[in-house]
């Protein structure tokens with residue numbers, strides 16, 4: 225073992241940052257690896273949602289009436305409110321990253337807490353939205369109820385609605401948990417302008433989850449609203 | 455051979471507790487952890503295959519019921535595809551060798567690497583549970599609406615297992631891609647990378663882009679089966695063919711997750727044992743990327759008789775022919791490398807020759823199936839079964855064993871018996887051809903796959919096939935015996951028993967926990983065999 229340890233110490237004998245993991249040579253290398261890894265992960269997420277969106281695309285083309293009817297069933301006030309909440313949370317998240325970058329830990333914690341609060345707000349509203357659908361028996365499955373000739377196609381619409389928004393909500397739950405850990409780390413003064421990679425990576429994730437919703441909101445809630453307004 | 459003693463400190467003996475293995479972040483140890491689980495899955499899949507072959511020795515369905523037979527071939531497929539072929543080369547050999555080959559101390563994310571193994575094991579346990587509770591009978595393709603509505607077997611448990619195991623593949627792909635981008639040693643430029651690393655890079659591309667799609671598809675199937683969602687339900691106007699599209703969007707490229715890394719292994723071993731630089735390095739490197747990219751554009755050749763439009767069928771047929779080109783580029787380059795090489799007949803090289811022969815047959819019969827007219831005749835017959843076994847067993851598994859025999863001295867520090875290694879390769883080659891060549895004929899004559907009984911006139915060929923399968927079983931058992939034996943009695947291998955040029959051979963065998971005593975600095979390409987005076991005992 226002494227040989228191996230000596231050999232290990234050799235290439236970087238100088239004092240290095242405590243956050244530098246032993247298999248990296250420099251902080252820059254570690255940072256670049258994390259960033260690339262996160263972007264690659266987000267690509268896998270795009271493909272993950274992509275499968276469901278492919279199904280969405282197919283059935284929207286096949287069953288446009290069901291899609292417009294289903295879209296009108298959704299609560300645009302709750303959906304719209306949630307859209308604003310999430311866009312706001314992206315701003316607070318960006319400000320948290322900025323604070324970590326400039327070495328302002330108190331501000332970092334504050335912005336992170338605000339982001340978490342907005343995320344939780346989204347989830348609470350989503351819960352009530354789901355509950356309303358539950359009361360109306362719009363959950364797809366053997367107990368699905370819908371009056372009208374489009375009933376079967378609407379079940380497909382609601383399958384995709386719950387599939388897409390459910391998966392998104394799951395990502396929100398993961399995001400809020402992630403941010404809680406990051407907040408704790410920020411509170412313990414673990415980040416500095418030299419090393420705030422976890423804050424930045426969680427930020428990327430949060431923005432991604434946000435963007436997914438920016439797509440889901442018009443795709444699900446706004447299919448035929450213009451028709452409704454006229 | 456040499457009288458060197460094993461190195462004092464290695465990644466194997468630096469710590470020896472069970473916990474040190476279960477919590478290891480060392481890519482080399484994680485490779486061995488994968489080896490254990492994958493070998494068990496291989497045994498399991500082999501046992502299911504044995505059940506299938508025993509049933510098919512007689513025309514009557516007398517060994518097992520039709521229902522049991524369905525479960526046997528399904529579980530054979532599920533175990534072999536998701537828990538052997540997908541992880542075998544990347545997660546075992548790639549994990550062990552790739553960081554060494556690029557001169558890194560570890561992969562970019564060692565904790566995620568360990569996590570991927572645990573995710574894999576959890577997925578495997580779910581699938582194992584499904585098998586223990588009576589198995590699954592849908593075929594490994596889980597086609598709807600049979601899987602979502604009709605089947606009374608454990609589709610849900612198996613699906614959850616496959617879903618979870620998929621994330622292990624994604625994590626490995628992600629880790630490898632970042633590692634190859636960011637962890638190369640000084641001087642290790644892209645065009646000095648060993649071709650195995652290029653192959654793993656191309657593979658990680660497929661894992662990253664394809665695997666999430668099968669994950670979401672299986673999730674949709676699970677929602678449909680468990681909660682009654684209606685995405686693929688024809689009674690509601692849903693489209694079961696959509697499932698097939700999404701399934702094959704992953705599962706065709708998945709064939710390249712299985713075959714690209716073994717192709718990379720072949721390039722390494724073939725250059726080493728021909729004592730030549732690989733012919734057309736950049737063509738071989740880019741053909742891996744070409745296969746990964748074009749592999750995503752051919753999936754609907756599995757749906758030629760599923761009622762897709764003739765125009766799209768024509769496009770997919772053409773693209774399926776086109777994707778054979780980069781594979782052919784590789785094969786020609788290997789042949790050109792052999793030409794006037796100083797071929798050294800050692801066990802790993804025998805496996806390489808086996809690979810090339812079998813992969814060639816598998817690839818060429820793929821062109822038969824890509825032809826629209828012929829596919830109508832051959833679809834769902836034993837011709838298809840023979841074709842993909844030539845690729846997935848004749849290609850991927852032969853390549854896996856070529857790599858295992860090549861790197862075994864590096865992994866363990868010990869040599870196995872070259873004679874037995876050669877014998878096993880020949881047994882497997884002969885046994886394989888005896889098993890699967892008759893199936894080409896059976897398929898051509900019209901014997902459909904997935905039935906447990908068949909007309910009398912097919913018996914001779916089926917008996918030949920079952921006899922070959924026994925030979926295969928003996929061959930694989932033999933490998934396990936002499937490799938395990940070498941752990942106790944094998945000669946010390948020394949750092950570079952093959953006189954190979956890769957960086958992994960510049961460190962001791964077994965390597966240091968940190969791989970290299972000093973970070974290597976690379977000054978030449980990967981296959982400078984011509985430049986060096988190689989002396990091997």
Ligand SMILES: [Cu+2]
Nearest residue numbers: 706753755756
């Ligand atoms: Cu295919």
